[in-house]
Amino acid sequence: MFKNKKILLICKETFTxxxxxxxxxxxxxxxxxxxxxxxxxxxxxxxxxxxxxxYQFLKLxxxxxxxxxxxxxxxxxxxxxxxxxxEFIENVEKKYTHYKNLNLxxxxxxxxxxxxxxxxxxxxxxxxxxxxxLELNYKKVIEVFxxxxxxxxxxxxxSELPRTIISEIAFANDTPYVSIxxxxxxxxxxxxxxxxxxxxxxxxxxxxxFKKSALTDxxxxxxxxxxxxxxxxxxxxEYANDITSRYKKEKLTTIFKRLIxxxxxxxxxDILSRxxxxxxxxxxxxxxxxxxxxxxxxxxxxxxYLSRGNKIFDKPVIGEKYVYMPLHLIPESSTLxxxxxxxxxxxxxxxxxxxxxxxxxxxxxxHQSMVGERAIKFYKQIKKLSNVKIVQYNYYxxxxxxxxxxxxxxxxSGTSAYEAAMLGKKAIVFGDVPFSHIDGVTRVHSFEDLxxxxxxxxxxxxxxxxxxxxxxxxxxxxxxxLKYLMAEGEAIIKGDKGLSNEFQEQIDQLMEFYEKAxxxxxxxxxxx
Numbered sequence: 001m002f003k004n005k006k007i008l009l010i011c012k013e014t015f016t017x018x019x020x021x022x023x024x025x026x027x028x029x030x031x032x033x034x035x036x037x038x039x040x041x042x043x044x045x046x047x048x049x050x051x052x053x054x055y056q057f058l059k060l061x062x063x064x065x066x067x068x069x070x071x072x073x074x075x076x077x078x079x080x081x082x083x084x085x086x087e088f089i090e091n092v093e094k095k096y097t098h099y100k101n102l103n104l105x106x107x108x109x110x111x112x113x114x115x116x117x118x119x120x121x122x123x124x125x126x127x128x129x130x131x132x133x134l135e136l137n138y139k140k141v142i143e144v145f146x147x148x149x150x151x152x153x154x155x156x157x158x159s160e161l162p163r164t165i166i167s168e169i170a171f172a173n174d175t176p177y178v179s180i181x182x183x184x185x186x187x188x189x190x191x192x193x194x195x196x197x198x199x200x201x202x203x204x205x206x207x208x209x210f211k212k213s214a215l216t217d218x219x220x221x222x223x224x225x226x227x228x229x230x231x232x233x234x235x236x237x238e239y240a241n242d243i244t245s246r247y248k249k250e251k252l253t254t255i256f257k258r259l260i261x262x263x264x265x266x267x268x269x270d271i272l273s274r275x276x277x278x279x280x281x282x283x284x285x286x287x288x289x290x291x292x293x294x295x296x297x298x299x300x301x302x303x304x305y306l307s308r309g310n311k312i313f314d315k316p317v318i319g320e321k322y323v324y325m326p327l328h329l330i331p332e333s334s335t336l337x338x339x340x341x342x343x344x345x346x347x348x349x350x351x352x353x354x355x356x357x358x359x360x361x362x363x364x365x366x367h368q369s370m371v372g373e374r375a376i377k378f379y380k381q382i383k384k385l386s387n388v389k390i391v392q393y394n395y396y397x398x399x400x401x402x403x404x405x406x407x408x409x410x411x412x413s414g415t416s417a418y419e420a421a422m423l424g425k426k427a428i429v430f431g432d433v434p435f436s437h438i439d440g441v442t443r444v445h446s447f448e449d450l451x452x453x454x455x456x457x458x459x460x461x462x463x464x465x466x467x468x469x470x471x472x473x474x475x476x477x478x479x480x481x482l483k484y485l486m487a488e489g490e491a492i493i494k495g496d497k498g499l500s501n502e503f504q505e506q507i508d509q510l511m512e513f514y515e516k517a518x519x520x521x522x523x524x525x526x527x528x
Contacts, residue, residue, distance in 0.1 A: 002030050002515055008150035009034045010163060013041065015156040016053040017489030018482070021507045022154075022514075023063050033064035033148050037162035039285050042067040047273035048265055052493045066144050068162070071136035076282040082132030089131060092138050096168040099197045100340070105168070106130050107340045109161040110331045111284065116343045117331040118375050121291040123283045133285075134161065141165045145173060154514050155179040156482065158195040159333035167195050176521040178514055180482065183434050183473040184418040187237060190434065190477035191517030196338055198432045202520055206475050207437045210468035221467035221474075228422050233398040236415065238483070248394070249307045255300050262296050303372025306393075312379045313366075313392040316405070322361040322389075323454060324406035325352065326399070326416045329369045338413045339431035345412070346381060348430070352410050353385045355450035362410075365402065366393045408457030417441050422466055426457045434473075439465035476520070478513045481506060 007026055009019045011034050019034070026032050034057050036042045041050040057065060075082075093102055106112045112130050114122050141162065153170055155163065158179045170177035171194075181192035193200055210218065228234060266289045270276040279286040306312060316322075327345055328335050335343045342348060353362050364382060366374070371393060379390050396402060399419055403409060409420040413431030420427040421438040428442050428450070436443045439462035442453055485506055491497040 005030045005151040008153045010155040011036045012038045018485040027062045035066040039072040044275045045273045047269045082128045098171045105164045108164040121295045153177040178517045187479045188477045189480040207472040210471040218467040221470040225466045234400045299372040314389045322363045325410040326365045342430040351447040362388045363391045
């Protein structure tokens with residue numbers, strides 16, 4: 001249990017709910033502060049977006065609140081002609097670029113990456129505005145560090161520019177910044193000390209230790225791998241009741257109800273809560289409702305169309321040799337944070353298509369969350385490649401058949417590469433993910449390596465390697481049902497549910513997870 005520690009919690013939207021309950025317990029024997037990094041939550045008057053997060057934290061006694069309201073106001077006043085402090089930016093580039101240079105850091109925010117995604121409600125932002133917002137955020141984070149001087153920083157997510165900045169400054173100050181990493185093994189989570197940018201040394205050390213151990217020491221994990229391969233369905237429980245596991249066609253009434261809910265959300269935000277003027281004053285940081293409404297309408301129409309038989313998606317050809325490439329949710333941390341050099345999936349598809357052996361096809365499957373969001377022209381451009389098929393995303397209701405019938409898998413940083421390895425198939429990834437330790441998963445650093453790697457696709461005897469990976473995850477991580485904690489936490493805060501023993505036990509487990517991560521960080525093995 002933490003005692004006499006200065007704990008800084010990084011808060012943003014729904015990922016805040018579990019931290020609210022942890023803060024209530026930690027504050028008794030520690031000094032606790034929360035840093036809300038999203039201007040939409042803190043600048044807006046009380047509304048649906050913030051009444052259960054930021055405004056709930058304001059009610060907590062003995063928890064100091066930091067936000068970005070002051071720098072948002074400065075940015076708004078100077079938005080047309082940003083007075084960039086070039087000397088400050090140069091000093092930041094020298095001092096705070098351990099993980100990424102400043103241009104790569106900018107990519108961690110959706111407002112700076114409109115070139116790469118289809119969320120048309122984001123307005124154009126100039127490079128000068130990007131640098132100015134970067135500058136202001138650096139100054140704010142440095143101020144928070146100087147005032148609070150945290151012993152540990154705790155987070156439940158890894159996306160957005162302020163987090164990237166906090167990570168850099170935390171490294172420079174030798175302050176552990178612990179966020180949650182996703183090893184893709186059931187509900188297990190592992191601590192990450194670098195926003196999952198690369199693999200922490202302790203994971204490598206533990207994996208090599210288990211890899212050298214006797215098979216009898218991995219009996220439980222080997223049985224799990226064999227069971228995984230025998231199972232009809234392999235989709236992780238992590239995605240239960242999530243859009244990722246949703247393959248069925250939705251009824252028009254369901255779509256209509258969702259649209260009504262979104263329209264009311266914006267009405268509450270703009271009119272009932274009087275935030276319209278705030279939006280109009282700064283159209284870079286704050287989304288304009290007419291654009292959001294148009295986006296949601298088009299999204300629902302396209303999603304309804306694409307979930308049915310259409311001329312865009314193809315059915316798989318039985319017996320055809322193919323490489324399987326499921327797409328990612330863009331923009332999200334799986335690409336913007338974990339693989340910033342490989343955000344443009346069209347480029348990857350082009351390179352893979354020309355690297356295939358003669359007679360093979362590339363089966364590209366859309367991510368369920370992106371159906372309706374991505375532009376139709378994206379699919380039409382890909383279909384011009386003669387050996388590429390955009391396959392019907394809901395042809396199967398589980399990823400196993402796609403992987404099992406393939407020659408191998410290509411993924412930027414996604415779960416499919418882990419699933420392929422667990423099924424004894426080779427896979428390629430473009431990001432530094434923990435499951436790239438498993439034999440058969442290759443981290444690519446150059447497109448020129450693709451032809452040779454893809455030609456070597458096939459099955460692999462990697463059961464011990466898979467078992468060693470699972471043992472490592474269990475050794476370093478813990479089972480954390482984060483989606484449950486977020487959904488249940490929101491319901492409790494809203495008053496829709498009471499505080500159950502199950503929820504409190506899982507909050508205690510989450511707190512133990514961070515405390516264990518802190519001990520790992522302070523251990524000599526972590527750095528030496």
